[in-house]
Amino acid sequence: MFDNLSEKFSDAFKNLQGKGKITESNIESALKEVRTALLEADVNFKVVKEFIAGVKEEALGEKVIRGVNPEEQFVKIVHDNLAKIMGQENQEVDLERPGPVPVLVVGLNGQGKTTFSGKLSLHLKNKKKKDVLLVPADTFRPAAKDQLITLAKSMEMDWFDSDLSMHPKDIAKAGIEAAKAQHKDVVIIDTAGRLHVDDELMGQLREVKEEIKDKNPEVLMVADAMTGQEAVNVAKSFHEAMGLTGIVLSKMDSDARGGAALSIRHVTGVPIKYISTGEKMKDLELFHPDRLAGRILDMGDVVSLVEKAEDAIDKNEAENMMKRLEKGQFTVEDFMKQMDMIKNLGSMTSIMKMIPGMGGALREIGDLSPAEDEMKRMRVIIDSMTKKERQNYKLIKESRIKRIAAGSGSTIKAVEDFIAKFRQMEKMMGGMMAMMKGGMPGMGGGMPGMPGANPGFRNQPGMGKKPKKGKKGKKGPWGGGFF
Ligand SMILES: Nc1nc2c(ncn2[C@@H]2O[C@H](COP(=O)(O)OP(=O)(O)OP(=O)(O)O)[C@@H](O)[C@H]2O)c(=O)[nH]1
Ligand SMILES: [Mg+2]
Structure with missing residues (x-):
């Protein structure tokens, strides 16, 4: 959504980096770039004019807030004015009246x-x-x-x-x-x-x-x-x-x-x-x-992300999964459900953009589709497994590997790779669980936000993503084997 505009804005704000405070001269080039960006995005010229005037007036009238650098202040002013031209609060259809x-x-x-x-x-x-x-x-x-x-x-x-x-x-x-x-x-x-x-x-x-x-x-x-x-x-x-x-x-x-x-x-x-x-x-x-x-x-837009997560993630399912994890049980079936939950949230790019600061990172990474393709490939492999295999991947030996490869249209190597990755993940998951239970060394037992310290953590949708974070893999922009 609006990638080009985001990029131009981000460039414009760079004009204020390293500046001591906001002055007319140092916001001039930033404003000029913002103006061009808006016009290029096909924003109505009258709207652009009013917007620029509003930002300028507010920026120059702004008191110097200690601890906040001019770039941050300027971004905040631009943010508020952008919201203002789009209308401030959300209005839904009015349903508070007799129907239909x-x-x-x-x-x-x-x-x-x-x-x-x-x-x-x-x-x-x-x-x-x-x-x-x-x-x-x-x-x-x-x-x-x-x-x-x-x-x-x-x-x-x-x-x-x-x-x-x-x-x-x-x-x-x-x-x-x-x-x-x-x-x-x-x-x-x-x-x-x-x-x-x-x-x-x-x-x-x-x-x-x-x-x-x-x-x-x-x-x-x-x-x-x-x-x-x-x-x-x-x-x-x-x-x-x-x-x-x-x-x-x-x-x-x-x-x-x-x-x-x-x-x-x-x-x-x-x-x-x-x-x-x-x-x-x-x-x-x-x-x-x-x-x-x-x-x-x-x-970013963390509020929308959380709302999406609440819709996409089945709390009971997540709770059950967590219980199994605590017992050291992590199956391909669990992994598949987690992948589906993430998929329900939307494309990876759209999720990333909702995380503050990730928009810029995404532009540097470029295309996330290889990671999404890899997820799809894994999904096809999992689809070709029997329920038993999903619950115990150790059953998957040569003949089963052959069958899964044929069924999913993958190579034998791809299936073997998947199993190897899954094994690695299972190991890591076990280590993480032990760490959570015993507390981090030197942290006095239990980390804030970890289940020991905060039972509410169990319900958090991010759980499914945890194990992938620390993984050192070769492929994928995350530096993690799976993504
Ligand atoms: N990517 C994307 N496609 C959409 C979206 N909304 C609608 N479409 C697609 O746009 C096409 C037209 O959508 P319709 O809902 O049939 O549009 P309409 O206004 O009812 O069209 P008419 O009845 O012919 O006037 C369809 O192929 C939709 O799938 C959207 O938010 N995103
Ligand atoms: Mg129609």
Whole structure:
């Protein structure tokens, strides 16, 4: 997300390294670079102008804080101002009212409306414990109905069997009636898109909104973050034509430069409520301006990381795993489950970026895909093992190695390597457990944060990653054998 912008910002801040305090002259070049970076990211020029003026004023007015160097102070000011132009706090759809609350999803062709409709239903069901009805109301591209229903089925979500020969406004009305009869809390209506903002589409959507006006619908426009200022212009047109209550930025996982995220709120006055970060139904995040500002500035986003971990990691499973570890039991099955937990968190790159300071490190490392590929290769090997083998890898001798290699399409050497690595890992795990139980030498027994000192540690998702950290391996950017 916004890699280029992050890199340019990081270069700009270097101008302040080694400076005693912030002065007009020493922030001048930094500000110039920040300005260029924003314009290159396709941020609206008025937004850039205001942003730069705001940062400058604050930086020069800043009292010298002892112990904080000018670079850090400047980064903080840039962070706060970035968050400010994006809108400060997160606003979700308003569900604190009698249902069914209608949510109308609008936007141009292919921006991700149908995908988002599905994602939102899952989010509301899992996080807000809301009962949702999905209503396909795209009469322009009939296949869109099947698309939404397929998504609904995959999530066990209820859907409305719309009659596409009806006008979308009548579908919306009928959908809401059905939702009411089924005592639903929320009804999400997926509408049609067009290639460009055109009168026909706007007219139709206005009619839909008019029809359900008394239900005070949320009107969310989905905009592809890759399209930069174009997305801003489209949002402006939609807002003028029908009044939006929120914006969803989609495809934030792709190569978006940042222009849309940084300009849209400021230009239209409509808050960004969600960001869509992938093609899977779980790839939806609430939009938090301050957290995004943090990610852009390589300050990480630990809060989101922890939230993700809470979702992705089964606490009971983690607890059981920890108990087995304490008894010195670590199986390929455990390892596989840990890998799956990590995978649920997202791509390695996306996880790393949420850790403060790792954004810069990532740029130096470059591509993390070899490490991810290695994980995939291991996963295929594990998939070809029997349950018994996963629980006791020592069973895996020659003929089994051959079978696993054939089954996973790997070489015999690859399977042998995996077993060797696993053996090494098991050994290390044993050593670590002994150390935890006995306390670190010279530390007076038990380290802060270790299970002995803090039982809560057991629930921590990072456990699965621990053993890999200290490993000395040849491959992978981590210097660890596995990653
Ligand atoms: N990478 C990525 N792809 C996405 C995201 N959201 C949607 N897509 C993909 O974008 C394409 C279009 O998504 P749809 O949800 O069908 O878009 P739409 O706005 O409903 O399109 P129309 O109904 O044709 O107007 C699909 O291939 C989606 O899988 C996202 O956040 N990230
Ligand atoms: Mg659609």
